[in-house]
Amino acid sequence: xxxxxxxxxxxxxxFFTEAGEIFILLGKILAGYKGIYRDRQLxxxxxxxxxxxxLPIVLLVGTFTGAVSAWQTNYQIQNYVPIRFLGxxxxxxxxxxxxxxxxxxxxxxxxxxxxxxxxxxxxVTEQIDALESLAINSVRYLAVPRFYAGIxxxxxxxxxxxxxxxAGAWLVANVLxxxxxxxxxxxxQPRFNPYDxxxxxxxxxxxxxxxxxxxxxxxxxxxxxxxxxxxxxIRSFVLSAILILVFDYILATVFF
Amino acid sequence: MIEIKNLVKYFGDNPxxxxxxxxxxxxxxxxxxxxxxxxKSVLLKQLVGLLYPDSGEIxxxxxxxxxxxxxxxxxxxxxxGVLFQSAALFDSMTVSENISLGLHEHTDLPETEIAAIVxxxxxxxxxxxxxxLKPAELSGGMRxxxxxxxxxxxDPKYVxxxxxxxxxxxxxxxxxxxxxxxLNQELDVTSIVVTHDMTxxxxxxxxxxxxxxxxxxxxxxxxxxKNTDDPVVRQFIEGRAEGPIKPIPTSGVGSGNRRSI
Numbered sequence: 100x101x102x103x104x105x106x107x108x109x110x111x112x113x114f115f116t117e118a119g120e121i122f123i124l125l126g127k128i129l130a131g132y133k134g135i136y137r138d139r140q141l142x143x144x145x146x147x148x149x150x151x152x153x154l155p156i157v158l159l160v161g162t163f164t165g166a167v168s169a170w171q172t173n174y175q176i177q178n179y180v181p182i183r184f185l186g187x188x189x190x191x192x193x194x195x196x197x198x199x200x201x202x203x204x205x206x207x208x209x210x211x212x213x214x215x216x217x218x219x220x221x222x223v224t225e226q227i228d229a230l231e232s233l234a235i236n237s238v239r240y241l242a243v244p245r246f247y248a249g250i251x252x253x254x255x256x257x258x259x260x261x262x263x264x265x266a267g268a269w270l271v272a273n274v275l276x277x278x279x280x281x282x283x284x285x286x287x288q289p290r291f292n293p294y295d296x297x298x299x300x301x302x303x304x305x306x307x308x309x310x311x312x313x314x315x316x317x318x319x320x321x322x323x324x325x326x327x328x329x330x331x332x333i334r335s336f337v338l339s340a341i342l343i344l345v346f347d348y349i350l351a352t353v354f355f
Numbered sequence: 356m357i358e359i360k361n362l363v364k365y366f367g368d369n370p371x372x373x374x375x376x377x378x379x380x381x382x383x384x385x386x387x388x389x390x391x392x393x394x395k396s397v398l399l400k401q402l403v404g405l406l407y408p409d410s411g412e413i414x415x416x417x418x419x420x421x422x423x424x425x426x427x428x429x430x431x432x433x434x435x436g437v438l439f440q441s442a443a444l445f446d447s448m449t450v451s452e453n454i455s456l457g458l459h460e461h462t463d464l465p466e467t468e469i470a471a472i473v474x475x476x477x478x479x480x481x482x483x484x485x486x487x488l489k490p491a492e493l494s495g496g497m498r499x500x501x502x503x504x505x506x507x508x509x510d511p512k513y514v515x516x517x518x519x520x521x522x523x524x525x526x527x528x529x530x531x532x533x534x535x536x537x538l539n540q541e542l543d544v545t546s547i548v549v550t551h552d553m554t555x556x557x558x559x560x561x562x563x564x565x566x567x568x569x570x571x572x573x574x575x576x577x578x579x580x581k582n583t584d585d586p587v588v589r590q591f592i593e594g595r596a597e598g599p600i601k602p603i604p605t606s607g608v609g610s611g612n613r614r615s616i
Contacts, residue, residue: 226446228437228439229444232432233456234430
């Protein structure tokens, strides 16, 4: 019994220690905005890596997200709701929920895990110590550009994802379900609410922050050689994915 | 001058340094010897603030590193060049970018001047013309020498060498030893070398200190070390399994309170 309590106590202490360390890192990164102009080349490199290089996978996921949501929405509403609402239902689901969340989960794997692996490798091969020994602040040099690139590119990628998802939904509705374009879009235009778009994009900013912050934190705290880097990569994805879903719920209760 | 006073460092419950006292005079080449895992690298990393001591003082030119703000520590680090055990080259950068990184970060020198400094440092370590190679294209000895060129790029006052000859063939190890001696004499730097390679220690040292069980247990010239009758030092320098030195428990080492980032 005492063994169980001791283990539980250790887990609780570890949880709060790590949470505290993550907030300290976040504080240092947020304070690093002052050096962004000076480090614009580092930021630009990360905007390309995190944003531009992620575009193909985001577009692919977006297309199928829209397609499947149109198909399944049609199945769910066909006997209860007029079919002209299919476009509106799909659009709302994509803009508010599916676009930001699925894009974020995809990038948690592609970007977050990659940051954790890259920084983790630098950590276990003493490259971060080498950076620090050159009197270069490793948070400023490594974490700040990645974090700000993440929060800039995530909403942009979400916009691409939203647009391609609606296009995918329209394609399925029009070609496979035989719903004319005029009917598909008929309820979207009059019920368009900029607040939905804002809420979806705000979620994306938060998810981008989570992905890059967790990737950096886990990367900086990697130990144990190649095995440690592998574990850090997995841990980064799992923790980011959990936090994305938790914050998705929290933000949903705040916004709607 | 560097003065280390009563330096104590624990990793978990394991005491790695238990009150180290050491004075390093400006311009000397001091070699710290001791078994693997005895805390030599931990001591070295604390000199540049990469690890925090639990207690004690580290006076760099009279200023206590343990009492400095983060900004002051970064400023103090510019006095140091560090050659890491694995060289720790930035593998996404070319040799030239590795060496010039500190110059780009801390100076406003024009590109032509930075390129000239990179070229001169590479010539100094005997590797001219490899500016555009990536670390993956270099041999172990070349990586160490590029790491040394990077450590020297900012013309440091103190150069720290963490196991500079480990993993190198004897000829390359001797080339590195010659280089350490030459740099110490020509550039008038203070060198602190951590090693368990006694050939290297005898060759480069003005003074050798031995770290054992978290304490400095011996301090003398290479000649004094060779002739000592201290049983612990003798066992180590002769490389005997039998003797007063017992295996070092390693549990918990490497997971201590690193400077949070």
